[in-house]
Amino acid sequence: MDTIGLYHTTIGKKAVMAVTGVALLLYVVAHMAGNLTIFSGADAINDYGRWLREIGAVWPTRVVLLVCIALHFVAAYQLTARARKAKGRYEHRRRVQGSYAARTMRWGGVILALFVVYHLLDLTVGWLNPNGVPGDIHANVVADFQHWYVVLAYTVAVLALGFHIRHGVWSATQTLGVTTSRVIGLGVAVVVCAGFLSVPFAVFTGLVS
Amino acid sequence: MKLTLRIWRQSSATGRLVDYVLDDLSPDMSFLEALDVLNERLITSGQEPVAFDHDCREGICGMCGLMINGMAHGPEKATTACQLHLRHFRDGDVVTVEPWRAEPFPVVRDLVVDRSAFDRIVAAGGYISVPAGSAPDAHATPVPKPDADTAFEAAACIGCGACVAACPNGSGMLFTAAKATHLGVLPQGQPERYSRARDMVAEHDALGFGGCTNTGECTPACPKGIPLTTIARLNADLLRAHTTRSDR
Numbered sequence: 176m177d178t179i180g181l182y183h184t185t186i187g188k189k190a191v192m193a194v195t196g197v198a199l200l201l202y203v204v205a206h207m208a209g210n211l212t213i214f215s216g217a218d219a220i221n222d223y224g225r226w227l228r229e230i231g232a233v234w235p236t237r238v239v240l241l242v243c244i245a246l247h248f249v250a251a252y253q254l255t256a257r258a259r260k261a262k263g264r265y266e267h268r269r270r271v272q273g274s275y276a277a278r279t280m281r282w283g284g285v286i287l288a289l290f291v292v293y294h295l296l297d298l299t300v301g302w303l304n305p306n307g308v309p310g311d312i313h314a315n316v317v318a319d320f321q322h323w324y325v326v327l328a329y330t331v332a333v334l335a336l337g338f339h340i341r342h343g344v345w346s347a348t349q350t351l352g353v354t355t356s357r358v359i360g361l362g363v364a365v366v367v368c369a370g371f372l373s374v375p376f377a378v379f380t381g382l383v384s
Numbered sequence: 385m386k387l388t389l390r391i392w393r394q395s396s397a398t399g400r401l402v403d404y405v406l407d408d409l410s411p412d413m414s415f416l417e418a419l420d421v422l423n424e425r426l427i428t429s430g431q432e433p434v435a436f437d438h439d440c441r442e443g444i445c446g447m448c449g450l451m452i453n454g455m456a457h458g459p460e461k462a463t464t465a466c467q468l469h470l471r472h473f474r475d476g477d478v479v480t481v482e483p484w485r486a487e488p489f490p491v492v493r494d495l496v497v498d499r500s501a502f503d504r505i506v507a508a509g510g511y512i513s514v515p516a517g518s519a520p521d522a523h524a525t526p527v528p529k530p531d532a533d534t535a536f537e538a539a540a541c542i543g544c545g546a547c548v549a550a551c552p553n554g555s556g557m558l559f560t561a562a563k564a565t566h567l568g569v570l571p572q573g574q575p576e577r578y579s580r581a582r583d584m585v586a587e588h589d590a591l592g593f594g595g596c597t598n599t600g601e602c603t604p605a606c607p608k609g610i611p612l613t614t615i616a617r618l619n620a621d622l623l624r625a626h627t628t629r630s631d632r
Contacts, residue, residue: 352616
């Protein structure tokens, strides 16, 4: 195994992005599923949160996520810098194929990173949360999504995540050597978006209180 | 018919777009013939003709390559610039004509770019090392039909550079993948399959091409329609070359 040699190639950097991207996606899906416990009542989601801490899942997950994000970001940065240098600049240029999702991967990723910072300060640390009581996940979430601007911020971020996943899933499999149907990426993106957005909209419309 | 050709003229480090109005064109002319008409006029009036690459004018050599209205080889699918006819434009259209633009394809003059970077990628491994001798019988080495089809699909690459020109990353991955695939799926190409992938990708990267982001701009621009699946196949070979086959 020649890891360093592989990483020096553009395909190797993409493979790192693919593998870390899949790991991050698995976390995103688990997070989304966990969020849905709020529909079983305040105790359900608060107990779920407590359970995650009791089994000691929190810090190992955070470490793995941080490593994945760092690797994903560094590879993306290196590839972007390389592409900026390599690509031609035309007086007149028309896009033919590239989807919106594919074209917005880079800035979309930056937006997601900024959102994650806000999200951590909001619902993990609690500083930016109107309620901000550690452990009372239900009350914090409900306090958050009373405000239209919080709902809007989360909606924009989740849609950005959906676009990122839509191209990312297809691109990751392609990078790892298998061409899959683009419908798979779209399906995963729709499910993740619907799952994440159900909570703020349920709170905002009074379904969850 | 009448066309205004807005052509990139460059004789030194920088260039600019210059408008040429042609009003005696036939819709049956190819795009390159329109450039011929322009050049004859420029020559008779004592001006420098527009330099552009061309050879077979049958769509099979890969010499011609123009960015026409921002699209590689113009608006027609699976068509080279030499096979693009003026009937696909409207009378009176303004058509912008630029050279391929990418860091590894420096402009030589006007619409001519230096594509020898492609030759270097091929020289890095896009061949089969065998003592040639006399030609073997055609059926001496059985090739499964699906493999032959995949190889032929990739071998249709004429190396024109449209994939690089269209790529938002300036990546030459579709070309590299096509050249690695048409050998890599055939029995004769197996002994060097993984070293080929490793060496060609290393050369591709060293030449300053960008990485592939699977945006998919290349295949629609390709006059031969080389599919994106060739890139996935090259990726698989490259990953294998660096993980389990690093000895080769």
